[in-house]
Amino acid sequence: MGRAATKSDMITAATGNFEKLDMIISGLTEEELSTPFDFTADIKKKEAHWGRDKNLRDVLIHLYEWHQLLLNWVKSNKNGENKPFIPEPYNWKTYGNMNVEFWKKHQDTSLDDAKNMLKKSHAEVMELAETFSNEELFSKDIYKWVGGSTLGSYFVSATASHYDWAMKKLKAHKKRCSNM
Template sequence: MLLSASQESYETMMSLSLKLKHPQQNFSFIVTDKMTQVHWLRDKNLRDVLIHLHEWHLLVLHWIKANQAGQAASFFPTPYNWRTYGGLNQEFVLKHQETSLEQAKVLLAGSHKDMLELIETFSDEALFTKQYFTWTGTTTLGSYFVSSLPSHYDWAIKKMKYQLKADKSIG
C-alpha cells in the first residue's frame, strides 16, 4: 500500500509538472495575500518544490542508514529540530539556486527510487509498529516514509494545481 501510494502520487505530481505553462526555474509561482504559509513564499518555482522533496528524501535515507549501521543519528542535522526545521528548508532552496529544473527532476527521480527500494527492505511490522526501532521514538518508521513520499507529494500536487488554475486565469 505504501509503495503503490508513493508511486501513484509521484506519477501524478510529475504529470502535473509537465502541464505547467511556465515550469522553467526562473518563473515564480503566483502567490496571493491569502497564502500565508511559509512554503508559498519560499518555493518560487517548480525546481524549488522538487528540490525540497529530494532533500527530504535524503534526510530520511541518511537517518535510516546511519541508525541501521549503529550510528545514533537524529533525523535533522544539528542545529535543527521539529520546531526549527523551517530554516533547514530555506537552506535547501539556497543550496540549489544553481540546480537546473532538469537536474532537479533527475535528483528527485533518483531519491524517490532509493526511498522505494529502502521501504522494500522492511516488513510491514517493522514499518508500522510503534517503537519497533528505538531510534524512531514514539512513532513508526513508516510514518516517516508516508510523510516524505505520498503526503509530501500531495502537498506538491496542491501547489501545482493552484498554479495550473492561475495559468488558466492569466491566459
Template structure:
C-alpha cells in the same frame, strides 16, 4: 489522504502519487514553467512555503532533500549510528529554517537536474522502504530511534504525503497562470 498503515499501501501510495505528480509536471506549459510562483494575493496561503518556492525546481529539490533526510537517517541508525531525523542544529520548531537552507543550496540547480535528482531519490527511498517488513515499518517501538511513531510514517511523509503537498502547490500555480495575460 489517508496515511498508509501497511507496507503494500505505503508502496502503492508512494508510487501512485509519484506518477500523478509527474503527470501534472508533464502537463505544465512553457508559460507555467517560466512564470514565478506567486501566491501573495491569496490570504489563505500564509505558511512560509507559499512564499519560499519560486518555481518547479524549488519544489522538486525540496522533495529531494526530504528524501535525503529519510535515507541518511535510516541508513545511519541501521548501522548503529545514533542520528536524529533532522540534522543539527535544526529541530521540529526550526525546520522551516532548514527548508530555506535547502532552497538556498539549490539556486544553481537546473530544472533538469532537479528532475533527475528527484527521480533517483524517489527510487532510492522506495528501495530502502522495501527492505523492511510490514511489522518493522508499522509497529511502534520496533526501532528505539524512531521514537513514538512508526518508521513507515516517515517514509509516507517523505513520499506520498509530500507529493500531495507538491501537487497542491503546482495546481495553485497553474490556476494563477490562467489569470495572467501574455
C-alpha cells in the same frame, strides 16, 4: 485512500502520487514553467513555503532533500549511529529554517538536474522501503531511534504526503497562471 498504515498501502500511495506528480509536471506549459510562483494574493496561503518556492525546481529540490533526510537517517541509525531525523542545528520547531537552507543550496541547480535527482532519490527511498517488513514499518517500538512513531510514518511523510503537498502547490500555480 487515508494515510497508509501498511507497507503495501504505503508503496501504492507513494508510487501512485509520484506518478500523478510526474503527470502534472509533464503537463506544465512553457508559460507555467517560466512564470515565477506568486501566492501573495491568496490570504489563505500563509505558511512559509508558499513564499519560499519560486518555481518547479524549488519544489522538486524540496522533495529531493527530504528524501535525503530519510535515507541518511535510516542508514545512519541502522549502522548504529544515533542520529535524529532533522539534523542539527535544526529540530522540529526550526525545520522551516532548514528548508530555506535547502532552497538556498540549490539556486544554481537546473530544472533538469532537479528532475533527475528527484527520480533517483524516489527510487532509492522505494528500494529502502522494500527492505523492511510490514511490522518493521508500521509497529511502534521496533526501532528505538524512531521514537514514539513508526518508521513507516516517516516514509509516508517523505513520499506520498509530500507529493500531495507538491501537487497542491503546482495546481495552485497552474490556476493562478490561467487567471492572469
